């Protein structure tokens with residue numbers, strides 16, 4: 063069969079025929095956050111700290127997100143993707159506004175076997191007009207929400223509120239795990255540039271050659287992901303670089319450390335590479351919430367976490383410009399190396 067070569071991964075990045083499914087990707091119960099049992103909260107904070115340090119990835123249960131809200135969102139998203147391309151393209155994204163529907167995402171210059179829909183939690187949301195460092199123009203982006211299915215808009219609004227509450231809860235636990243006051247990072251999210259992304263992966267006739275999403279790290283502070291029961295998400299294990307399948311756990315959320323938290327924590331926590339393997343028979347849906355500060359944020363290691371023995375590992379960078387560069391490379395194939403947070407690392 064003929065497949066567009068844009069989808070074909072280099073040999074070293076293709077999935078291996080054997081799947082490694084780890085039981086040890088931590089599953090953390092967040093119920094203690096509803097209690098005043100200080101010992102239980104301290105134990106939870108310690109668990110979160112180890113998970114961030116050892117894996118950069120974990121799952122949470124009893125997270126407080128209303129499951130009826132999640133179910134309504136999933137149903138509306140499935141109905142949206144089931145429509146014709148023509149219908150979906152009515153809310154298609156373009157080079158200026160990255161919000162809406164698109165099916166030509168590239169990760170590291172290889173096309174992903176999926177289609178997406180993105181919306182911003184705050185509207186309008188301000189982003190830099192371009193990735194050019196000297197261009198100070200900022201533009202306002204509006205969501206492109208579909209008319210059909212009619213329940214889509216309402217579901218998005220409710221869903222974003224629920225998942226934002228979970229993000230804030232996790233942020234506070236993470237602060238405590240870094241030995242910081244619980245509210246140390248709250249100020250970065252009063253105004254925010256968070257997005258929700260639906261990933262729909264159609265069945266793929268060449269799952270040995272293409273990927274649902276190529277290997278990448280999330281540029282967010284944190285990512286909160288809901289996946290259905292199909293599976294396919296793989297995480298690169300820190301200890302040996304092996305790709306480990308994240309087993310779908312009913313009603314759990316998958317949490318991962320993003321690049322911003324890696325820099326804030328001066329690499330105590332690292333943003334871990336992950337990818338999605340394509341499925342020859344089944345559709346898959348996932349919903350990601352990227353918890354991001356506003357565009358004018360300067361990202362650098364938190365001063366409380368650096369000292370003479372532990373000097374800063376990063377030069378400061380502007381989050382909005384970083385986002386704009388990344389967006390440009392994801393929209394179309396470029397002949398330049400994609401921007402990575404490692405470019406801001408202080409060389410040793």
Ligand SMILES: O=C(O)CCC(=O)C(=O)O
Nearest residue numbers: 261275289295338348350
């Ligand atoms: O679909 C998934 O499981 C992961 C998607 C992902 O990594 C992303 O949207 O950044």
Ligand SMILES: [Fe+2]
Nearest residue numbers: 278279280336
């Ligand atoms: Fe990701």
